[in-house]
Amino acid sequence: MKLQKTIKDEVKLAGKGLFGGQDATVTFRPSPEDAGIVFVRTDVANAVRIPAIAPSIAERSRRTSIKKGDISIETVEHCLAAVRALEIDNLTIEVDGPELPSPDCSSAEYVKVLKAAGVVEQKTSRKEFIIHKAISVSAADATIYALPDTDSDLNITYDLDYGAHPAIGRQVFSYRLTPESFETGMAPARTFLLEPEAREFQARGLGTHLGPSEILVIDSEGPVKNAYRFPNECVRHKIVDLIGDLMLVGRPVLGRIVAYKSGHALNQQLVRKLYEAVQQQERMDRFGTDAILDIRRIQKILPHRYPFLLVDKIIEVEGDARIKGVKNVTFNEQFFQGHFPGTPVMPGVLIVEAMAQVSGLLFAQRLEHTGKLAMLLSMDNVKLRKPVVPGDQLILIAETVRLRRRTAHCRCYAMVGDIVAAEAEIKFILVDDENV
Numbered sequence: 001m002k003l004q005k006t007i008k009d010e011v012k013l014a015g016k017g018l019f020g021g022q023d024a025t026v027t028f029r030p031s032p033e034d035a036g037i038v039f040v041r042t043d044v045a046n047a048v049r050i051p052a053i054a055p056s057i058a059e060r061s062r063r064t065s066i067k068k069g070d071i072s073i074e075t076v077e078h079c080l081a082a083v084r085a086l087e088i089d090n091l092t093i094e095v096d097g098p099e100l101p102s103p104d105c106s107s108a109e110y111v112k113v114l115k116a117a118g119v120v121e122q123k124t125s126r127k128e129f130i131i132h133k134a135i136s137v138s139a140a141d142a143t144i145y146a147l148p149d150t151d152s153d154l155n156i157t158y159d160l161d162y163g164a165h166p167a168i169g170r171q172v173f174s175y176r177l178t179p180e181s182f183e184t185g186m187a188p189a190r191t192f193l194l195e196p197e198a199r200e201f202q203a204r205g206l207g208t209h210l211g212p213s214e215i216l217v218i219d220s221e222g223p224v225k226n227a228y229r230f231p232n233e234c235v236r237h238k239i240v241d242l243i244g245d246l247m248l249v250g251r252p253v254l255g256r257i258v259a260y261k262s263g264h265a266l267n268q269q270l271v272r273k274l275y276e277a278v279q280q281q282e283r284m285d286r287f288g289t290d291a292i293l294d295i296r297r298i299q300k301i302l303p304h305r306y307p308f309l310l311v312d313k314i315i316e317v318e319g320d321a322r323i324k325g326v327k328n329v330t331f332n333e334q335f336f337q338g339h340f341p342g343t344p345v346m347p348g349v350l351i352v353e354a355m356a357q358v359s360g361l362l363f364a365q366r367l368e369h370t371g372k373l374a375m376l377l378s379m380d381n382v383k384l385r386k387p388v389v390p391g392d393q394l395i396l397i398a399e400t401v402r403l404r405r406r407t408a409h410c411r412c413y414a415m416v417g418d419i420v421a422a423e424a425e426i427k428f429i430l431v432d433d434e435n436v
Contacts, residue, residue, distance in 0.1 A: 002126040004089040006030045008118030013109060017099030018075050018191065019063060021209035024097025026079070028117060031090035033124035036250060037083060039066060039073050040094045047094075052080060053250040054275035055318065057268050064245050064264050074099035077244030077264070082110035084247045085182035086119055089126060105191040105215045107240050111183050129278050131255030137269040142261040144270050149256040153177060156242060159260040160235040165194070167222045171235035177243065186243075188229050189236035192216035195224060242267055249274045276316060292317055293361065301364045302357060303373065307334045310354035311396065314361055322399045323362035327354050331390040346388040351422045352379065355412035359398040359426055363408050374408060374428035386421040388414075394421065406430055 007030050014025040031038070037052035048071040050056050058067040064077040073095050083091060085107075103109040135146045149155055154177040162168035175186065193201065198217045201207050207215065212225040216233070230236055238259075245267035246253050253274060259267075280290040291313035293301075298311055316324035329346055336344040360374035388394060395415040402409040407429055414422040 002128075003121040004033050004124050004126050005087055005119050005121055006032075006090040007088065007114060008120045011113050011117040013101055013103070013113045015101030015103045015109075016209055017097065018102035018105060018210075018215075019206045020074065020099045021207065022097055022099060024095060024099060024101050026100060027094040027096075028114065029092040029094065030120075031092045033090060033122045034127075035090040035092070037080070037088075037091050037093065037247065039076065040092060041071050041073055041098075042094045043096045043098075044071055051250075052076070052248055054248050054268075054272045057248060057271070060264075062264060064241075064248070064268065066248075072098070075102060076100055077241050078102060078107040079110050079244070080247040081107045081182075081240045081244035082114055082187065084243050084252065085111065085177060085187070086114050086179055087252070088114065088119060089252075090122070102191075104188075105210075106189060106237070107187040107244070108183075111187045115183075127251045129249060129251050129253050129274065129281075131253065131274075133277075135270065135273050135277065137266055137273065139266050139269075142263070142266050144257065144259040144262040144266055146253070146270060146274060147256040147258060149254075151176070151256075152254055154243070154246075154252070154254055154257070156239050156257045156259070158235050158239050158242065158262075159258075160238055161261050162234075165218075166220050167218050168234055171232045173232055173235045173239065175236075175239050182243075185230075186236055186240050189233045189240055190216045190229070191237060192218055192234050195219040238262075245271055246274075249278060251278065280315065289313070290315055298361065301361055304357060308353075309357070310350060311357045311361065314358070317362070320362060320400060320403060322397070323358055325354075325358040325361065325396040327394040327396060329388055329390055329392045329394060333390075336390065344390055346392075348384040348422065351384070351388060351394070351414050352382060352412075352424055352426075354394060355396055355398060355414055355422070355424060356426055356428075358396040359408070359410045359412060359428065362398050362400065362410065363403065363428070363430065372430045372432060375431050377407070377427040377429050380425040380427075382422075382424040384422050386416060386419055388416060388421050392416045392421075398426075401425070 011028050017024055039050045041048045048068050050066050050068045056066040058065040058072050063075045065072050065074045079100050131146050131148050137144055157174040160171040163170050195217055217224045248271045283290045293314035310327055311325045312328050314325045339347050363374050397413045398410045400410050409427045412424050412426055413420055
């Protein structure tokens with residue numbers, strides 16, 4: 001049984017942020033069992049705590065950042081990669097500045113500082129996520145897969161394809177994560193930019209404090225006024241970034257990751273899927289179901305009853321921004337008696353109604369809407385793309401477009417597997433329950 005770990009002593013690291021160039025100081029403090037990795041932005045009023053988990057991810061270009069409300073912490077991936085490599089489970093990371101320091105644009109200094117603090121075992125067993133089912137994401141020609149593996153560690157194969165660039169070309173590297181191999185073989189690998197990218201970044205006011213000797217800038221001949229630390233330093237750094245991004249699953253991931261041309265944005269898509277899998281597994285372990293809202297709790301929120309309650313459970317909720325529910329379609333549904341005898345097809349109007357009911361559950365998440373009902377105002381851009389038949393499982397997704405005190409607007413999808421069966425934009429008026 002592996003035990004959770006934290007650091008023994010408080011340590012600090014200071015420097016300038018990679019993108020913004022502002023001075024920042026990071027203080028690492030020990031944390032108790034099950035606390036997880038938590039960042040604290042200390043240079044703002046009422047220091048803001050931001051847990052290192054997928055819901056905290058902020059949308060940024062070419063880096064990984066986290067936020068809570070309007071407060072963000074930029075470029076956390078190099079730090080998190082070191083935390084993961086050293087098998088630290090519980091840690092408070094106080095940041096005096098908007099962005100973490102980025103000494104030499106690698107993870108090496110973070111490893112050095114955390115090792116100096118001393119890594120100590122705690123009394124509680126470690127919580128890990130073992131990949132049992134293949135999960136994949138893709139965008140354009142980039143893909144990334146999370147796969148089961150017989151090895152009880154994290155194994156990564158990364159295919160970096162800069163085929164048209166003579167100084168980088170195509171680099172494929174497979175790596176098994178251990179503290180020792182990460183410190184010597186991965187942590188020193190630095191962020192890299194092609195020369196045109198570096199010029200564009202500095203024209204936008206990013207990284208203006210850096211020169212070619214401080215960051216790996218690559219032209220057609222190779223590094224500009226610099227040298228590679230490894231012949232395949234570029235692909236090694238991509239793996240470091242991926243290790244750091246995977247920490248936002250909220251616990252160590254064990255299995256095999258295979259990536260082709262993946263960057264932070266695609267890494268984060270995978271992280272969100274893995275985080276969802278973790279949450280579902282935790283609900284199964286605790287309650288015997290993966291539902292956030294089961295049918296009993298749904299009935300306390302929605303007034304609908306048989307035969308018109310068309311949501312069986314809710315399996316994901318992201319505040320009042322997004323919700324995912326399930327409707328299991330069986331031959332016993334009342335409407336199949338007449339729609340159609342011999343060719344049972346779920347009526348499209350009921351699929352739209354199911355999407356509307358899930359939307360109502362989403363809007364009920366906000367406290368000010370407790371006790372209110374979402375009454376339908378309009379439906380736009382309704383498209384029925386695939387027949388739904390007995391045995392199908394409808395995955396119902398609603399995403400908020402606009403939410404005001406009295407009205408709501410959402411975009412809805414009904415999926416069967418990976419196929420969109422129906423979609424619509426639905427508007428509601430929110431009314432008091434007793435007025436209905």
